[in-house]
Amino acid sequence: MSGSGRRRILVVEDDPEILGALSGLLEEEGYDVQSVADARDALERLRHGPTPEVIILDLMMPGMDGWEFRTIQRADPELAAIPVVAISADTSSKAAAIDATSFLRKPFRFADLLSTVEKIIDERERRRIRARLAEAERLASLGTLAAGAAHEISNPLSFTVANLETMDEQLSRLRQMTAELSARQLPEAHLLEDMKATLDDMSDLLADGRVGAERVSRVVRNLQSIARRQEEQHRLVDIRRVIESSLNLTWNQIRHRARLVKSFPDELPLIQGSEFRLGQLMLNLLVNAAQAIQEGNAQANEIRVSVRREGGSVVVEVADTGEGIAPEARPRLFEPFFTTKPAGVGTGLGLSICQSVVLEHRGAIDVDSEPGKGSLFRVTLPLPAEQRPPAVEKPVAPEPAGRRGQVIIIDDEPQLAWAMKRLLDPEHDVVAVTHGREALDRMLAGERFDVIVCDLTMPYMTGEQLYREIESRFGADVASRILFVTGGALSEEGNAFLQAVRNPLLFKPFDPAELRGQVRRVMSTQAAPAEA
Ligand SMILES: Nc1ncnc2c1ncn2[C@@H]1O[C@H](COP(=O)(O)OP(=O)(O)OP(=O)(O)O)[C@@H](O)[C@H]1O
Ligand SMILES: [Mg+2]
Numbered sequence: 001m002s003g004s005g006r007r008r009i010l011v012v013e014d015d016p017e018i019l020g021a022l023s024g025l026l027e028e029e030g031y032d033v034q035s036v037a038d039a040r041d042a043l044e045r046l047r048h049g050p051t052p053e054v055i056i057l058d059l060m061m062p063g064m065d066g067w068e069f070r071t072i073q074r075a076d077p078e079l080a081a082i083p084v085v086a087i088s089a090d091t092s093s094k095a096a097a098i099d100a101t102s103f104l105r106k107p108f109r110f111a112d113l114l115s116t117v118e119k120i121i122d123e124r125e126r127r128r129i130r131a132r133l134a135e136a137e138r139l140a141s142l143g144t145l146a147a148g149a150a151h152e153i154s155n156p157l158s159f160t161v162a163n164l165e166t167m168d169e170q171l172s173r174l175r176q177m178t179a180e181l182s183a184r185q186l187p188e189a190h191l192l193e194d195m196k197a198t199l200d201d202m203s204d205l206l207a208d209g210r211v212g213a214e215r216v217s218r219v220v221r222n223l224q225s226i227a228r229r230q231e232e233q234h235r236l237v238d239i240r241r242v243i244e245s246s247l248n249l250t251w252n253q254i255r256h257r258a259r260l261v262k263s264f265p266d267e268l269p270l271i272q273g274s275e276f277r278l279g280q281l282m283l284n285l286l287v288n289a290a291q292a293i294q295e296g297n298a299q300a301n302e303i304r305v306s307v308r309r310e311g312g313s314v315v316v317e318v319a320d321t322g323e324g325i326a327p328e329a330r331p332r333l334f335e336p337f338f339t340t341k342p343a344g345v346g347t348g349l350g351l352s353i354c355q356s357v358v359l360e361h362r363g364a365i366d367v368d369s370e371p372g373k374g375s376l377f378r379v380t381l382p383l384p385a386e387q388r389p390p391a392v393e394k395p396v397a398p399e400p401a402g403r404r405g406q407v408i409i410i411d412d413e414p415q416l417a418w419a420m421k422r423l424l425d426p427e428h429d430v431v432a433v434t435h436g437r438e439a440l441d442r443m444l445a446g447e448r449f450d451v452i453v454c455d456l457t458m459p460y461m462t463g464e465q466l467y468r469e470i471e472s473r474f475g476a477d478v479a480s481r482i483l484f485v486t487g488g489a490l491s492e493e494g495n496a497f498l499q500a501v502r503n504p505l506l507f508k509p510f511d512p513a514e515l516r517g518q519v520r521r522v523m524s525t526q527a528a529p530a531e532a
Pocket of ligand 2: 284288349
């Protein structure tokens, strides 16, 4: 991997004096030099060792000469791309015609060699950056497309999930009623039996429906997560803690497959980032590592998680001894929906999420893998320029308040508004409206709400506009009771707004329990009203 490390150069030259002199001078210039006196050895090194940025190649050598070396190198797809500076005292046209990146006739000035090498490295670096940018752009546009699709799906999916949940609860009630009726030994007992059987069937169907909807929700959430760039608060994060909690979450998947080896230094600086997003990154890498290993032979396999500081960065590695990655899959790994796993196991979104998390932390992610041996994913995250003391943690929200709250729901999609109302009805007194204006009018007429559940993107009056109205008319305290709900990636302004107001936010499609929990949390931050 290129970057801040020393550039590697391989010098192939049979004359020990020239070899020594060249290597010494290049080393003084800060290069990491490997010197080899024999072209065969050089090939050997290239095949089994690290790849140099440039090869400096003498042409006239006993045994394998430079021309032959170059022919073999060009024919090897792994080596062909390494630039070669040929050097030779041969004045014939054969030497000048060598197919190399550059040719210098001996004797040359060292300064000329140096500038040739520098030029080649600069050009390569430029090309690499260009390629990386093009790749990032391509993935970003795929991400935008994915997010757009997810956004369209999230509303109908949200009310589908919510209604399935409500139906499930209603079904339980019906079953309870039939049980009570059965106990009364009515003459229509056979009808009741029929009803019970039908209700059981419906329960099964509903359970399947919920599993299906949950699967779709997972895909949609993942898609949104690819496009979700900045809305997570960035602050100082202890990456070890993030890794530990991701390990806890994935331990059940890991323990039957591999031994877990952790290599964490005692001292590690904090990085600037989003704990939540970095958690998603780690989780995906760990799940992938586990899934690459067959179950059942945990002692023979290993998943190694290591963290270290490297200059101005923190490097996190997740290595596994799993099946490895086929060379033809390599270029597509980070594409959304690229997966080699069966349906239901992989959606092909994990690494796209990793990529987007890494990009939003201005880091890099790369892979080494050998099919049949295992893979290593390396994430490099830059350290903040200066380390400030960690931000004070927000106190954890207290437990549910336990009293019935007055809740208003504002969502321009009527089905979703009603679906949320039905979910909250058992716990609170809920009204649902489809216009911000209607909510305001009710409040102006004296209705008081403990929690205001509000969609962010609505025609006529957006969530932000409603917030401003409420804040200016009823004060910041009332505005702080707004729980925002959003269907997908936020605009730049949406982001800035949410970061400024710090109101809670729920992403569609949400888990019904999540909505209920968030509403309870908002309630619990308020004192109970003195009078009704
Ligand atoms: N550690 C690994 N070892 C071997 N192959 C891997 C590893 N990590 C990723 N891959 C390959 O990359 C593909 C894409 O990975 P990605 O995490 O994006 O999707 P997925 O794991 O297939 O599905 P999802 O993460 O959405 O459940 C995988 O299907 C697999 O072929
Ligand atoms: Mg995955």
